[in-house]
Amino acid sequence: MEGQLPGVLADPTQLHEPIDLRGTTLEVLEPLTRGMVTIRIAERILAKAREDGLIGGPVHLGVGQEGVAVGVSALLRKTDRIFGAHRSHSHVLALGSSPRKLFAEILGKDTGLSRGMGGSMHLWDEPNGFMGSVPIVAGTVPLAVGAAHAERMKGTDNIGVSYLGDGACEEGAVHESMNLARMLNAPVIFVVENNLFSSHMFIDLRQPSNMTARFAEAHRIPFEIVDGNDVLAVKEASERLVAAARRGDGPGFLEAVTYRWYGHVDFREDIDVGVARSAKDVANWRARDPIGRLARAMAAAGFWSESDQQALEGEVRLALESDWEEALGDPYPEESALMDRVYSAGRTRG
Amino acid sequence: MSQMTSYSYGTAMRAAFEYLLENYPEVFIIGQGLWSPWYVGNTMTELEKKFGKERVIDTPVSELACTGAAVGAGLSGMKPIVVHPRLDFMLYGLDAVVNQAAKWSHMFGGQASPNVTIRGIINRGGEQGAQHSQALHAWFAHIPGLRVVTPATVADARDLMIASVLSPSPVMFIDDRWLYDLEDELPPVQELDLATIGPARLRQGDDVTLIGSGYSTQLALEAADALADRGISADVVDLRVLNPFHPTEIVASVRRTGRLMVLDGGWRTCGMAGEVIASVTERVAPAEFKASPVRVTLPDAPAPTSRVLEAIYYPRLEDIVAAASILCAPGSA
Numbered sequence: 001m002e003g004q005l006p007g008v009l010a011d012p013t014q015l016h017e018p019i020d021l022r023g024t025t026l027e028v029l030e031p032l033t034r035g036m037v038t039i040r041i042a043e044r045i046l047a048k049a050r051e052d053g054l055i056g057g058p059v060h061l062g063v064g065q066e067g068v069a070v071g072v073s074a075l076l077r078k079t080d081r082i083f084g085a086h087r088s089h090s091h092v093l094a095l096g097s098s099p100r101k102l103f104a105e106i107l108g109k110d111t112g113l114s115r116g117m118g119g120s121m122h123l124w125d126e127p128n129g130f131m132g133s134v135p136i137v138a139g140t141v142p143l144a145v146g147a148a149h150a151e152r153m154k155g156t157d158n159i160g161v162s163y164l165g166d167g168a169c170e171e172g173a174v175h176e177s178m179n180l181a182r183m184l185n186a187p188v189i190f191v192v193e194n195n196l197f198s199s200h201m202f203i204d205l206r207q208p209s210n211m212t213a214r215f216a217e218a219h220r221i222p223f224e225i226v227d228g229n230d231v232l233a234v235k236e237a238s239e240r241l242v243a244a245a246r247r248g249d250g251p252g253f254l255e256a257v258t259y260r261w262y263g264h265v266d267f268r269e270d271i272d273v274g275v276a277r278s279a280k281d282v283a284n285w286r287a288r289d290p291i292g293r294l295a296r297a298m299a300a301a302g303f304w305s306e307s308d309q310q311a312l313e314g315e316v317r318l319a320l321e322s323d324w325e326e327a328l329g330d331p332y333p334e335e336s337a338l339m340d341r342v343y344s345a346g347r348t349r350g
Numbered sequence: 351m352s353q354m355t356s357y358s359y360g361t362a363m364r365a366a367f368e369y370l371l372e373n374y375p376e377v378f379i380i381g382q383g384l385w386s387p388w389y390v391g392n393t394m395t396e397l398e399k400k401f402g403k404e405r406v407i408d409t410p411v412s413e414l415a416c417t418g419a420a421v422g423a424g425l426s427g428m429k430p431i432v433v434h435p436r437l438d439f440m441l442y443g444l445d446a447v448v449n450q451a452a453k454w455s456h457m458f459g460g461q462a463s464p465n466v467t468i469r470g471i472i473n474r475g476g477e478q479g480a481q482h483s484q485a486l487h488a489w490f491a492h493i494p495g496l497r498v499v500t501p502a503t504v505a506d507a508r509d510l511m512i513a514s515v516l517s518p519s520p521v522m523f524i525d526d527r528w529l530y531d532l533e534d535e536l537p538p539v540q541e542l543d544l545a546t547i548g549p550a551r552l553r554q555g556d557d558v559t560l561i562g563s564g565y566s567t568q569l570a571l572e573a574a575d576a577l578a579d580r581g582i583s584a585d586v587v588d589l590r591v592l593n594p595f596h597p598t599e600i601v602a603s604v605r606r607t608g609r610l611m612v613l614d615g616g617w618r619t620c621g622m623a624g625e626v627i628a629s630v631t632e633r634v635a636p637a638e639f640k641a642s643p644v645r646v647t648l649p650d651a652p653a654p655t656s657r658v659l660e661a662i663y664y665p666r667l668e669d670i671v672a673a674a675s676i677l678c679a680p681g682s683a
Binding site: 115116124140144179180 | 407409410415418420422426427445446449450453455456457460463518594
């Protein structure tokens with residue numbers, strides 16, 4: 001596995017064809033499609049609202065990357081312990097979080113996922129398994145290891161999931177965490193969404209190889225490298241890794257190669273801001289659209305027509321626009337929240 | 351009273367861990383050197399033999415991952431204690447403490463809080479130098495969301511550790527190896543609510559208020575004894591919990607004595623002693639002071655290794671007594 005990624009995964013001129021449905025059924029494919037479409041449209045609404053100035057803080061959008069969270073989440077339970085980072089809208093929505101609560105959070109409303117205290121970068125939805133996301137790059141990676149280890153100590157077969165990016169792999173915390181996870185045999189899956197960029201900078205300018213799974217090999221952690229824009233490939237690789245973690249084999253590592261259509265933050269494409277990112281690259285990656293490739297495959301297999309796809313997108317859009325409108329009208333936190341939420345009161349009892 | 355047993359500060363801490371591991375199955379301890387006697391003094395001797403290496407975990411050299419893992423385990427229903435045998439070495443782990451643990455409750459709307467206890471040990475002197483000596487309690491006390499505990503007595507070494515581990519908020523627990531041989535009677539365990547713990551008066555006096563935390567509190571008690579021989583009676587207040595900081599007890603004492611001296615094993619600039627003095631002077635009118643407040647701290651220099659420099663670096667009892675005597679002299683204001 002030394003050297004560069006299999007060229008095809010990182011090459012934007014390839015993999016534009018419909019994905020291989022591998023004998024799956026509409027029953028499997030419909031929720032995957034709906035999940036990706038929900039994330040796509042929700043983020044489009046956020047992009048527009050940010051552009052229009054309705055959202056005050058930064059939003060890190062993952063349009064184009066929907067296949068990763070949807071594929072991984074197909075294997076997760078609400079009792080698993082999932083941690084994200086700054087680009088985590090897809091992670092919570094794929095777990096079944098309420099889009100209305102996500103919108104409210106990004107608007108700073110008391111009805112939001114984090115009660116209006118977090119915004120886009122600090123999301124929490126433990127009832128759906130999402131323990132928290134923070135923008136300190138790699139900040140949650142050791143936390144996911146500890147949460148996974150705690151589940152093992154409690155005797156459950158719940159697992160931890162740590163979503164991180166290729167940029168986070170440059171942080172020491174990741175390497176300490178992988179070593180510790182291996183030594184503790186913690187049931188945690190490190191999911192690297194390798195979108196080839198960290199902020200503005202292309203991976204070739206930051207790392208001697210554009211394949212992050214090399215770090216898993218160094219720590220003797222089983223790994224899979226997949227096309228992150230093929231939701232079925234992500235799901236199948238996750239199935240193997242998650243099953244191993246649940247049965248006590250310890251950590252796993254999934255590298256999903258993907259691409260963000262927008263820039264690092266907000267609604268612009270950042271063409272020429274980063275090095276080695278051109279309009280042509282973005283157009284080529286758009287042609288590798290995880291939603292479009294699945295829709296075309298479903299149409300070719302006779303599961304799904306173009307009008308079915310449009311009907312689904314229309315239905316999802318209508319519901320999300322209604323959620324957005326409702327969130328806009330929601331209340332902000334009381335002023336007392338500023339001081340009241342600093343500490344948890346009292347003490348716990350065993 | 352028949353329940354009283356004699357302990358040292360170090361063995362009292364060990365008693366706390368034993369009590370917690372016995373009574374709370376969700377407690378585990380993780381850190382470097384926990385299976386080795388030279389890392390943590392007499393505070394954890396053979397705990398792994400009694401409770402197993404699954405609950406007393408010796409780790410790779412990974413302060414950040416271990417601290418972060420403890421935070422994550424705390425979020426997942428456990429009550430972990432992460433141990434850093436030297437405070438200096440845990441600086442790699444600051445993200446997990448400052449950005450993650452301390453912020454978690456606030457940034458997620460009070461819906462989750464890691465009940466993690468982070469134990470950092472101060473281990474000074476002995477010509478160990480700049481990176482084996484630091485008392486950084488004031489740093490941690492600056493961070494909202496983090497409770498900072500600095501036990502000075504044998505009973506507090508045990509009961510504040512238990513209270514820290516039972517607290518739903520993250521706690522930075524800082525103990526000092528210079529205290530480990532301190533001996534005292536130890537009453538039965540008390541499960542205290544850390545949120546209600548504030549400074550405690552350890553000695554009653556009318557002429558001057560001496561404030562300390564951790565080892566400085568013991569210096570203050572020794573100074574009070576020496577001052578008593580000179581006819582000066584000192585009120586000694588131990589801070590115990592540096593954050594959240596509640597100065598009420600100290601303010602009441604200074605109103606009575608009119609004189610304030612703060613002892614601190616940290617540096618002077620932006621340190622805890624400055625915070626205590628500011629908090630008191632905000633609340634006590636200038637006319638109520640018989641003299642200006644005084645602080646005795648480390649000089650603003652890294653710890654030296656040379657013994658001649660070390661001898662002038664750490665505050666000595668005779669310097670404290672001399673400064674207090676001047677403070678209490680008539681007309682010293």
